[in-house]
């Protein structure tokens with residue numbers, strides 16, 4: 001049986017709603033089709049969005065325009081570069097790993113890039129900020145990525161960062177997991 005994706009997506013939104021506010025700056029590290037970018041734009045002062053695929057940036061821009069949202073800047077480049085573009089720092093940073101829904105399944109996030117992105121995110125995270133990373137580990141790249149992210153998170157200073165790890169243990173087929181990092 002396929003895992004319940006809607007449940008964990010909604011749960012993540014509930015958490016994010018509590019971290020967002022009209023004076024907060026957000027980053028959507030992986031725009032994809034723009035659903036998270038739209039959510040962050042609607043709940044924060046501004047959102048910066050990143051994606052390596054032009055198609056994802058175009059889809060996101062179309063969705064934001066369709067919803068009358070203007071408080072955003074999108075960058076067609078890797079999230080590893082967010083420090084260059086988000087000079088003011090960010091309160092909320094969201095990673096939704098894997099491949100573009102409805103797009104090329106061979107273009108996915110990778111362990112190396114994701115660790116670079118995570119380090120960049122920690123570099124711009126404002127005090128009392130939140131990083132939310134949803135891991136999809138049903139595909140081979142995803143398994144390596146999940147292992148690398150968990151290993152990296154485990155060695156973060158517990159005096160500086162609080163890490164929460166959410167999973168759905170009674171669901172089959174490598175159900176998605178969420179890692180939350182708070183400083």
Ligand SMILES: C[S@@+](CC[C@H](N)C(=O)[O-])C[C@H]1O[C@@H](n2cnc3c(N)ncnc32)[C@H](O)[C@@H]1O
Nearest residue numbers: 030031032033034035036051052078079096100
């Ligand atoms: C699961 S999708 C994101 C879904 C999106 N949050 C949504 O609401 O539709 C993952 C996205 O990450 C993008 N991606 C892969 N590697 C990336 C990188 N290094 N930097 C930024 N985006 C990347 C892919 O192009 C893909 O669009």
